[in-house]
Every structure is written in C-alpha cells, then in structure tokens.
Amino acid sequence: MERKLYWKISLICFLGCISCTDIEPKKVYTVTDLKELLISSSKTKSLDEFLLPLESEFDKIPQDSLNPITKEKITLGKFLFFDPAISFDPKCKEAAQTFSCASCHFAQADFSAGIRQAIAGGGRGFSYLRHKHPFCGDSTVDVQQIKTPSIVNCAYQELMLWSGKFGSKSLNKGQDSLWPKGSFLELNGLGLSGVETQARVALEAHGMRLNPKLLTTTEYHGMFDSSYRNERDDLRYRRFTMARAIAAYERTVITNKAPFQLFLRGNDSILTEAQIQGAALFFGKANCVACHNGPALNSMAFYALGMPDMIGKDVIKEDTSNEAHLGRGGYTKKKEDLYSFKVPQLYNLKGHRFYGHGASFCSIEEVIRYKNEALPWKQTVPKENLAKQFIPLKLNKQEIKALADFIENALYDPDLKRYEPTHVPSGFCFPNNDKMSREHLGCN
Numbered sequence: 001m002e003r004k005l006y007w008k009i010s011l012i013c014f015l016g017c018i019s020c021t022d023i024e025p026k027k028v029y030t031v032t033d034l035k036e037l038l039i040s041s042s043k044t045k046s047l048d049e050f051l052l053p054l055e056s057e058f059d060k061i062p063q064d065s066l067n068p069i070t071k072e073k074i075t076l077g078k079f080l081f082f083d084p085a086i087s088f089d090p091k092c093k094e095a096a097q098t099f100s101c102a103s104c105h106f107a108q109a110d111f112s113a114g115i116r117q118a119i120a121g122g123g124r125g126f127s128y129l130r131h132k133h134p135f136c137g138d139s140t141v142d143v144q145q146i147k148t149p150s151i152v153n154c155a156y157q158e159l160m161l162w163s164g165k166f167g168s169k170s171l172n173k174g175q176d177s178l179w180p181k182g183s184f185l186e187l188n189g190l191g192l193s194g195v196e197t198q199a200r201v202a203l204e205a206h207g208m209r210l211n212p213k214l215l216t217t218t219e220y221h222g223m224f225d226s227s228y229r230n231e232r233d234d235l236r237y238r239r240f241t242m243a244r245a246i247a248a249y250e251r252t253v254i255t256n257k258a259p260f261q262l263f264l265r266g267n268d269s270i271l272t273e274a275q276i277q278g279a280a281l282f283f284g285k286a287n288c289v290a291c292h293n294g295p296a297l298n299s300m301a302f303y304a305l306g307m308p309d310m311i312g313k314d315v316i317k318e319d320t321s322n323e324a325h326l327g328r329g330g331y332t333k334k335k336e337d338l339y340s341f342k343v344p345q346l347y348n349l350k351g352h353r354f355y356g357h358g359a360s361f362c363s364i365e366e367v368i369r370y371k372n373e374a375l376p377w378k379q380t381v382p383k384e385n386l387a388k389q390f391i392p393l394k395l396n397k398q399e400i401k402a403l404a405d406f407i408e409n410a411l412y413d414p415d416l417k418r419y420e421p422t423h424v425p426s427g428f429c430f431p432n433n434d435k436m437s438r439e440h441l442g443c444n
Contacts, residue, residue, distance in 0.1 A: 029280040031268045041283040043293075051264050052153065052295045055252040055419075062155045063251055064193040067244045072227040077249030078421050079223070080242055081105075084433035085214050085426035090121030090207035092136035095434070099123065101202065101246065102431030103130070104148050107416040110348035111150045111253060116359040117315055118148035120206050126432050126440040128353070132316055133434070142206060143316045146309075146324040147359040150352070152416070153296035153345045155251035160194035162324070162341045162357045163302075165331035166201060167194025170300055178331065190240075195250055200243035210237055218425035255347040255413035260406075271410055277399075278406025286393050286403060291343045297411070298345035302328040302337065303387035306376025308360035327357070339381045347411045365404040372400060 029037070035047065042049035053060035058069045067073075080086060081101045090096055104118040105111045106127065113119075114128050122141030124133040132141050146162055154160070158170035165172070168188045172178075179185040184201045192200070203209065215221050215237055227245060228236050235241070255261065259270045260279070271279065282288045291299055309325045311318055323330035329338030341357045355361040360377075361370065370377075372393045376386060395403065424430045429443030438444050 029276055031271075031276065034276055034279055034283075037280055037283050041289045041293075047264050049293075050260075050295055050297070052254050052256045052261055054256055055254050058252075061251055061254070064196055064247070066192055067196050067247060069248045069251060070227065072223065073245045073248035074252055075249075076220075076223045076227050077245035077247065078419070079220070079424050080246050081249055082421055082430045083424035083426050084428045084430060085424070086203075086208045086210060086242075087121060088207065088209050088211050090140075091142060092122040092133070092140035094135040095121040095123070095133060095142075096207075097428070098432060098434040098437070099206075100431045101206075101208075102420075105151050106431055107420050108351060109353070110351035110416060111152050111419075112352045113148045114351060114353060116147075116354045117143055117310060119143055119316070124432075124434040124436045126437040129440060130432075130437075138317050141316060144324065145315075145317075145319050145322040146357050147354060149344065150348065151250045152253050152255050152348050152413075153298070154195050155254070156294060156296035156298060156345065157342075158194055158300050159342070160198035163326075163328050163331045164194070164300065164342050166198040167192070168197065169193055175332075178333075192244075196244055196247040199246040199250065200239060203239045203243055203246075208242075209239060210242065214426060220425050223425075253416070253419050255411070255416075257415050258347055258411050258413040260410040261413075263410075272405070274402050275406045275410040278402035278404070279410065281395065281399055281403045282406055285399075286395060288403075290389060292346055296345040296347065299343045301343050302340035303343065303389065304339040304341070304381050304385045305371070305387060305390050306339070306378045306381045307341075307356045307370070308358045308377050310358040310360070324357075336385065339378070339385055340387075346407055348413055348416065350408050350412050363404075364408045365400060368395075368400050368404055368407075 038047055038050065039045050061069060063069050084097050084100045087095070087097055087099045099120050103123065104113040104120055106114070108114065108127055115130055119130055119132060120142040122133055122136035123130050125131055149162070159165070159167040159172060165185060166188065168191050172188065176189065179188045184205060187197055187200050190197060190200065210220070224237050224241065228241050231241060259275070262270045291301060291303065293299055304327070309320070311320060326338055328340040328342070329335070349355070349364055353362065355364065355367050361367045371390070372395050374390050374392045429438045429441055432441070
C-alpha cells in the first residue's frame with residue numbers, strides 16, 4: 001500500500017501538477033517499530049531503562065542511604081503528609097491546623113496544586129476551588145512565586161525544586177559555600193538527598209511540627225517508635241525524623257500503572273494508534289528523549305527556554321525580582337545558569353491544568369507548540385543562555401496532537417488515589433481542615 005502511494009505521488013510530481021521535492025510517504029509506526037526505537041534511544045539498549053518499579057519494590061526505588069525505605073516509615077510519612085494537625089505554627093495564625101503537605105499535592109490534581117499559584121497556610125477551600133483566605137493578609141499568606149511541582153516519581157530527582165537548590169549530592173556536592181548559615185539552604189548540610197532535604201525545609205518553611213499533645217494522644221507515638229527504633233529518644237519525634245518519613249512515602253508515589261508502563265511490561269495492545277505515533281515522535285523525530293529520559297522521563301539537567309514567569313494580576317504578592325525567576329542561576333549565582341530550569345518528569349500532567357515554571361501554559365499541547373516554534377517569550381534571557389536544544393521541531397498539527405496524546409494519556413496513571421490514606425491520626429478532615437474545605441470534602 002505504501003509503495004503504491006509513493007509511485008502515485010511520484011507520477012503527480014513528474015507530470016508537474018505540484019512541486020514535490022523530497023516528498024516521501026509518511027511512516028506509520030507499529031508496536032515492533034516503537035520497541036526498536038525505544039531500545040535504540042536507551043543508553044542501556046533495553047526497554048527496562050524506561051521501566052518504573054512497583055511501589056512495593058523497595059530495593060528498586062532510588063533512595064538515600066541515610067534514609068532507607070521501610071513500610072513503617074511509609075505509613076508514618078503518608079499520615080504526616082496528609083494530616084492538617086501538624087500545620088501548627090503558620091505565619092497566618094488563623095490558618096493553624098487547616099492545611100497539610102497534600103493541600104498543594106493531592107491525588108485529584110496528580111499530586112500538584114491544581115491551581116496556578118499554590119496556597120498553603122492562608123488558603124481556604126479544597127482542590128481547584130482553593131483561594132486566599134480573607135482573614136490572612138498578603139504578608140502572611142503562604143504562596144510561592146513559581147509553580148509547585150508534583151511529587152510523583154520524585155525518587156528520580158537527586159535535587160529538588162526548579163533550581164535544584166535542595167539536596168547535597170549530584171551537582172550540589174561540595175557547594176557548601178552556597179549554603180549560608182541561617183538560611184534554608186543551610187539544611188543541605190544535613191548531607192541528605194533532595195527529596196529528604198526539601199521535606200525538611202518544607203516543614204519549617206510552612207510552620208509544621210508535631211504538637212506534643214498530638215504525639216501523646218494518637219497512634220503517632222508508636223509509629224515513630226517503630227520507624228526509628230535506633231534513634232535517640234530526644235531526637236525521635238522532631239522535624240528531622242518527620243522529614244525522612246515523609247520523603248520515604250513520597251519516593252513510593254510512582255506512576256507504574258500508566259499505559260506506557262504497562263506497554264513496557266508486555267501489554268502490546270494498551271496504547272492507541274495515535275499514542276504509538278506520539279511515542280515514536282517523542283523518542284524519534286521530536287527527540288524529547290534527549291532531555292526527558294530514564295524511568296520518569298526527566299533529568300537533572302537545567303535549560304533556559306525563555307518561558308514566562310509567574311506574573312499577572314492573579315498572582316498573590318507578585319515579585320518580578322524574586323530569585324525563583326532566575327532558575328538555577330538564582331542558586332549558583334553564575335551568569336551562565338541564569339533562567340535555566342530543571343527538566344521536569346512527564347507522568348500524570350493531566351490534572352495540573354497549568355504548565356511551565358511560571359504556570360503560564362494551560363495545556364500540554366500549548367507547551368509542545370511553544371517548543372515546536374522555539375521562539376522565546378521572555379526577551380530578557382540572553383541568547384547565549386538559551387538551550388542549544390531549543391530549536392524548531394518541525395512538527396505538523398497532526399504530529400503535535402499525537403505527541404500531546406502520548407504525554408497526556410499514555411503517561412497517565414489513573415489510580416493515584418491508592419497513595420492516599422483512609423484517615424489521619426488526628427481525626428481531622430484531610431488534606432484540608434478549614435470550614436470551606438470541610439464542606440467541599442463532605443467532612444461536616
């Protein structure tokens with residue numbers, strides 16, 4: 001069929017009806033073709049390079065040697081992650097014990113915030129309806145000037161945040177001079193990986209800790225004892241152990257039920273025809289795999305693409321001078337790192353609703369179109385800083401849609417609710433406990 005089409009086009013060209021220079025029939029990829037392409041794209045020449053482990057396969061999940069994953073830690077960390085009772089001391093006192101880590105990372109939004117600018121302490125309402133509480137002023141509401149990333153597949157991030165500033169290993173190893181005393185960066189000195197360090201920073205930054213009464217009147221006390229049998233009694237119930245338990249839980253939030261993962265495990269019929277073509281583009285013509293690789297389709301590389309920052313009338317406490325807008329350069333203070341942001345993982349993006357470090361794109365397809373055109377939006381980014389990989393992809397409309405379909409649907413695990421608890425030890429409504437959230441969640 002393809003050969004007949006080729007000769008028909010060639011005949012038309014020969015007769016001079018249209019200009020047909022270099023026209024070739026479009027290749028339609030089969031399952032076998034895709035597998036061959038995946039193998040050739042991998043560094044190990046194996047499909048296993050892109051395979052995520054099951055959440056129960058602790059030995060296969062990347063982890064910090066100082067924080068080995070155990071069932072006890074995961075259970076404790078899951079409770080701490082979702083329990084509003086630990087938000088004991090936020091800047092906005094009216095928000096005390098009304099929010100949790102999961103207020104900005106919940107399953108319905110694929111463990112992202114689901115809104116453009118995440119609101120921790122000082123917000124009210126759950127999910128996409130969350131907004132600033134009128135009792136909390138701009139000086140006390142707890143918001144960031146950059147999009148809050150998802151925690152899914154964070155086990156594959158050696159460094160955390162868009163700038164990669166949290167974590168003492170990988171590219172940050174030996175950078176003690178960049179961790180001034182009295183700053184959150186000083187916590188890199190704990191010698192932990194990015195997931196653990198970021199969890200420790202978050203607890204302090206968002207005013208979270210264990211209320212002694214909560215510890216003595218709930219199951220938390222026994223859970224800490226079983227999780228940290230060898231920890232000193234005076235250190236066992238503090239933020240350091242809380243952070244390690246939360247990190248152990250976060251590392252097991254893995255999107256291994258996504259269709260593409262099932263395909264890698266042998267289900268040859270799970271991907272649609274469009275998703276097969278989109279995957280072929282991802283690992284072939286579009287060469288997305290050059291930056292998005294490994295099991296989580298991410299990397300610890302930083303690139304400047306000139307994407308917009310989080311600015312606009314809808315941004316609380318908009319600050320164009322905020323260090324977050326400088327990307328990696330805001331941390332390293334190096335000119336060549338300015339406006340470079342970490343390559344994100346690509347699983348379960350559907351529920352985010354906002355994309356890019358500035359949450360300035362409203363769909364995955366919009367991001368692909370931006371990269372396809374390769375025209376920087378932010379004109380203040382020096383040309384020499386723009387990534388060399390930021391070049392036109394030359395994808396047509398049909399290819400853009402196929403690629404978007406692969407990323408949005410083939411990389412989507414539909415069962416992230418399995419990572420939520422059925423209750424929290426405090427008995428509070430979770431993940432939020434403010435009056436409006438309780439109504440939204442049916443806790444009243």
